[in-house]
Amino acid sequence: MDERERWSEPPRIEQPSIFPIEWRTETLKFVELYEKARREYWNPATLPWKDLDPADFTREQRMAIAYWFSTLANFDASGPAAFARALVHTYEQHEEDPLRKCFFSITRDEVNHEEFCQRSLERLWPGAPLNWEPKTDLEKLAVRNLKWLYYNGSRYWKGYKNAFDKYRIPVLFTSFFMGETAAATLFHHMAKNAQHSLFQQGFRNVGRDEARHMAITLYLFEKEAPKLTDEERVQVTRQLRAGFVFLSMILYEPPEQFWQLPPDYLDVHRELEKIARNAGLGVATLEDKRKVWHDAMLKVKGIAEKYSIEFPAMPEVGITGKEVVDVDENSIIPVF
Ligand SMILES: [Fe+2]
Numbered sequence: 001m002d003e004r005e006r007w008s009e010p011p012r013i014e015q016p017s018i019f020p021i022e023w024r025t026e027t028l029k030f031v032e033l034y035e036k037a038r039r040e041y042w043n044p045a046t047l048p049w050k051d052l053d054p055a056d057f058t059r060e061q062r063m064a065i066a067y068w069f070s071t072l073a074n075f076d077a078s079g080p081a082a083f084a085r086a087l088v089h090t091y092e093q094h095e096e097d098p099l100r101k102c103f104f105s106i107t108r109d110e111v112n113h114e115e116f117c118q119r120s121l122e123r124l125w126p127g128a129p130l131n132w133e134p135k136t137d138l139e140k141l142a143v144r145n146l147k148w149l150y151y152n153g154s155r156y157w158k159g160y161k162n163a164f165d166k167y168r169i170p171v172l173f174t175s176f177f178m179g180e181t182a183a184a185t186l187f188h189h190m191a192k193n194a195q196h197s198l199f200q201q202g203f204r205n206v207g208r209d210e211a212r213h214m215a216i217t218l219y220l221f222e223k224e225a226p227k228l229t230d231e232e233r234v235q236v237t238r239q240l241r242a243g244f245v246f247l248s249m250i251l252y253e254p255p256e257q258f259w260q261l262p263p264d265y266l267d268v269h270r271e272l273e274k275i276a277r278n279a280g281l282g283v284a285t286l287e288d289k290r291k292v293w294h295d296a297m298l299k300v301k302g303i304a305e306k307y308s309i310e311f312p313a314m315p316e317v318g319i320t321g322k323e324v325v326d327v328d329e330n331s332i333i334p335v336f
């Protein structure tokens with residue numbers, strides 16, 4: 001046997017690759033949060049769905065609630081794919097093991113959130129979001145709105161996928177914090193204000209998951225923010241604005257930037273949200289949304305500024321800061 005051949009090294013593994021295999025722990029917080037995720041895991045199939053009786057609502061109310069869940073699905077049902085994409089990235093970039101596990105747990109949670117939307121729709125409006133025959137003008141407009149919403153969702157997805165080639169990890173990961181803060185805020189409010197027990201329970205579970213996602217992304221933010229270059233800090237400011245613009249659709253109202261929508265989209269949206277609210281879904285009034293979204297943004301602002309990241313102006317909810325105008329479909333990273 002040739003001794004040199006016997007002890008030769010294999011060729012170097014070309015990166016990015018998920019190989020070689022390794023398990024490295026740097027951040028104990030991620031270990032704890034993954035354990036917490038395991039403890040808090042829940043099953044959407046075992047919620048008391050039979051208590052959600054379609055006969056408790058008028059046809060219009062059922063349709064409006066279905067419209068709202070279909071709108072939520074733009075964010076929550078894109079969660080599994082968005083986080084699965086990010087999960088692969090953490091493996092390819094050889095991120096520490098407990099962080100990869102946390103991303104796995106978020107992906108799994110998001111599948112539950114998607115299922116919560118799905119089951120609510122199946123119960124109240126079979127065929128929703130788009131596979132049903134609208135009869136009244138309001139129903140037709142609801143379907144039209146959803147088609148436009150999903151079209152915009154597809155524009156977000158294109159940009160999101162490309163972000164992995166475009167930005168370094170610190171920019172990507174710091175941008176995630178924004179979306180999770182938004183999600184935690186939304187579901188906390190919904191759980192408190194919903195009048196139907198099934199919705200209260202579902203939103204409470206989803207909200208608890210989102211609070212954990214927020215904690216994960218906060219620690220991630222604190223880990224990555226010190227590694228940002230000056231140029232990247234500017235990119236994060238832009239991402240914070242992009243996140244606000246994208247998520248305002250569900251947390252507040254879609255701002256002028258990014259969104260391509262028919263002229264009376266917002267009128268129809270407001271009308272349907274009002275009907276859903278009166279039916280006990282727990283949707284906030286515009287005034288409450290503004291306050292809740294404003295407070296959540298202040299929280300993110302405080303943390304960003306701690307790391308010398310300038311916060312963007314969000315005049316829509318009364319927050320001053322750096323004006324960011326170039327938000328387009330190539331520039332939205334945040335995940336829900
Ligand atoms: Fe979610």
Ligand SMILES: [Fe+2]
Nearest residue numbers: 183210213336
């Ligand atoms: Fe989330």
